[in-house]
Amino acid sequence: MPAKQLRLADETCHIPKEGTGSRNMEPVLADRVILARGWRRWALSFTAGAIGALAMPPFGLLPALALSLVPAIWLIDGTGKAGPGRWAPFKSAALIGWFWGFGYFVAGLWWLGAAFLVEADQFAWALPLGVLGLPALLAFFTAFGFALARLLWLPDASRILALAFGLTVSEVLRGHLFTGFPWNNPGMALGQNIWLMQSASLIGLYGLCFLAVAIGASPALIFTGRTARARWLAPGIAAGLLAAMAAFGFWRVPADPMAxxxxxxxxxxxxxxxxxxxxxxxxxxxxxxxxxxxxxxxxxxxxxxxxxxxxxxxxxxxxxxxxxxxxxxxxxxxxxxxxxxxxxxxxxxxxxxxxxxxxxxxxxxxxxxxxxxxxxxxxxxHLVPFGEYVPKFLDALIRAAGLRQFIHIPGGFEPxxxxxxxxxxxxxxxxxxxxxxxxxxxxxxxxxxxxxxxxxxxxxxxxxxxxxxxxxxxxxxxxxxxxxxxxxxxxxxxxxxxxxxxxxxxxxxxxxxxxxxxxxxxVAIWQAKSSQTRSFSLTAMLVICLMTLIVRRKQKAASSQD
CATH class of the missing domain: 3.60.110.10 (Carbon-nitrogen hydrolase)
Incomplete structure (x- = not known):
């Protein structure tokens, strides 16, 4: 093997193959997640997503984000042998993303079911639609995010950026399409601590989302890197970034109360x-x-x-x-x-x-x-769909079925x-x-x-x-x-x-x-970053990430031909 290829192999993660003795080299847990198939893979995805909800308010358990995203990295790692066909790995990644999102949204949005029990005699029938139906629909956004990440995937540290890019794009879409619903954006894991949340003044919620996913997923490399450098460089950068955010917040927040x-x-x-x-x-x-x-x-x-x-x-x-x-x-x-x-x-x-x-x-x-x-x-x-208005075609179906609308105002509100x-x-x-x-x-x-x-x-x-x-x-x-x-x-x-x-x-x-x-x-404070400049900062962050991933893929393709 040429020296260049040997050097590249040392820097990349090890993805075990079925039937090999990789357990002598890598932790058993990572191997089992990567090699999971069938219902075990979907169960792991669902469970990992549900754990991620613990990083949201009111719990705010930041380590839960890592416990959720690290298995996601390993599960996508395991899509390399998803089946015949060019698109099989991407379909498999999308299915993993759907189950991950389904678990995340069921665990984070279960409380929506309480609204259907206020007048249980009339609306209890719709409880599954709120508790399971909405999470099932929202999970298609995470499915897209995982598939997009898989499209940019390489078996090295860059896959952390790929997942951060994919999920941030999917969260931007979730926050805007179909009237938008940016509830429990992963960036909220960083948006609760008084020091960490200050970065939102520069990059907004979606910028926090990118950083939260990248930081939370980085420990996956500790268990799958071949060398000490491959195992600890990205997690070290993530820890330094988290410390820098906290330091910025500590510097930004004044010691005294506001006037x-x-x-x-x-x-x-x-x-x-x-x-x-x-x-x-x-x-x-x-x-x-x-x-x-x-x-x-x-x-x-x-x-x-x-x-x-x-x-x-x-x-x-x-x-x-x-x-x-x-x-x-x-x-x-x-x-x-x-x-x-x-x-x-x-x-x-x-x-x-x-x-x-x-x-x-x-x-x-x-x-x-x-x-x-x-x-x-x-x-x-910005009205709440089904809570303040019902699309006309659905309104007709509800009336035809003899069911009462959830909205007490005749015809719903106007925006x-x-x-x-x-x-x-x-x-x-x-x-x-x-x-x-x-x-x-x-x-x-x-x-x-x-x-x-x-x-x-x-x-x-x-x-x-x-x-x-x-x-x-x-x-x-x-x-x-x-x-x-x-x-x-x-x-x-x-x-x-x-x-x-x-x-x-x-x-x-x-x-x-x-x-x-x-x-x-x-009193209000002078804010250097408007929503437009925060959007520009997010766009620049995503473009730089995408260009880095594209360049990395080209370098990988060139090295494999040497």
Missing amino acids: SVENVRLRIMQPNLPQDAKFNPRNRDAIMRRYLSLSASPGRDGRTHADATHIIWPESAFPFLLHRDPASLAQIGGLLEPGSVLITGAARMDEPLPGEEVGKFFNAIQVIDDRGTILGAYDKV SERRKPLSIPGLPPVAATICYEAIFPGEILPEGPRPSLILNVTNDGWFGQTTGPYQHFAQARLRAVEEGLPLVRAANTGISGVVDPYGRVVDSLPLGVDGILDANLP
Whole structure:
């Protein structure tokens, strides 16, 4: 064998062949995963993916990411002898990716089933669609990511970059196609620690995704490299990168609390209403009394509602149309001190057009002054499929089957045409978001001048005491870091809170309790990276990675011909 080829062999990983005595050279565990076939391979893929969900909130177990991605590397290694045909390895990798994604999404999104049990007599039949059906569909994105990685695969350290590239591309697609659903992006494994999350200010969530996969998968080489260099170089680089991210975060986050916006005193009300009671019109008076009483109760630090300049209520706070209920508006006006305002989620309806019986409904945030006058509103842009609207062809099928829609609004909500700034007296410019609008990186800022805070009202009461609300809060929190803006969040059942532009939680109300939270508003910070420049950084990262992999493949092909 020529010297060049010998040198290349020393630097590459060893992939054992069936029936060989490789166990004398390599760890048994890696061999068994690489050589797994049939149902064992799919079971390993599913289990590895499910373990990866432990790296997501509220657990945040970063080692779980390695325990999930290392087997993924070995399983793709084993597709070299997937069967006859040129495309057999890629089909096998895609199937591994599907089972891996299915396990990841079932373990991470099981809480969606709780929504179908709120009115179990009518919707329990659909529980498998949320718990298993949605994960099965989302797993096609990871299947694509694994197949794309296999297309760039080489039996050396570059395969770590191949998987990071493939899964990052698939996550970008998952976050944008079919209205997008970037929930539990692998980058969130790095987006929870206060120091590690600071890198999102430079490269955003998808950049964190690339780094999380590359760092998490790198220990696979420790068990499959032929030489000490092949075993430890990439994991050493990954450890150094993780340390550099932590050091950057430590340098970036100031030691002292943020300064506060002058003359702004917030009061966030968290009613913790059960979802079945919340949308029952018969409870409207009791609900209104609860909101008013809780909003007027003494605060933990001795503040009263009279001290608040802005009282904030959560999403969809009323089982009726507030803007068409003068009595309720008058009650709100009676709660407020002169010059203060209430900001609340509330469905609203436009006036019907000629020939229509009802107007269009919008999921909105409304601003009300001490006279009970609605000063302004923000209409939600990014609606939840099946939760806020149903595609027309599916709506017809549901009605034909005699089933009731999950949506209580007749015909569902209409989306706003564009994201508009919300003007609130006494507050700097506001980027308003409703519910899961806050999970979309780069999409929460309105048109016009840069805002100075992110306002998020939500209702996670559908999901009870599960991991879902924790995941939702963590993703909204990362938007604050990306944009350099404080986050003010009011949630029906929690988690409500105020987060500063570095992602530090100033104060919060835990999940599943009622109460009020009094807080000042942290000032925004100057952010060097806009969403456009973060997108450019991500694109540059992926292009460099792709070019590196292509050059590496060409070098490999040239060396094999020597």
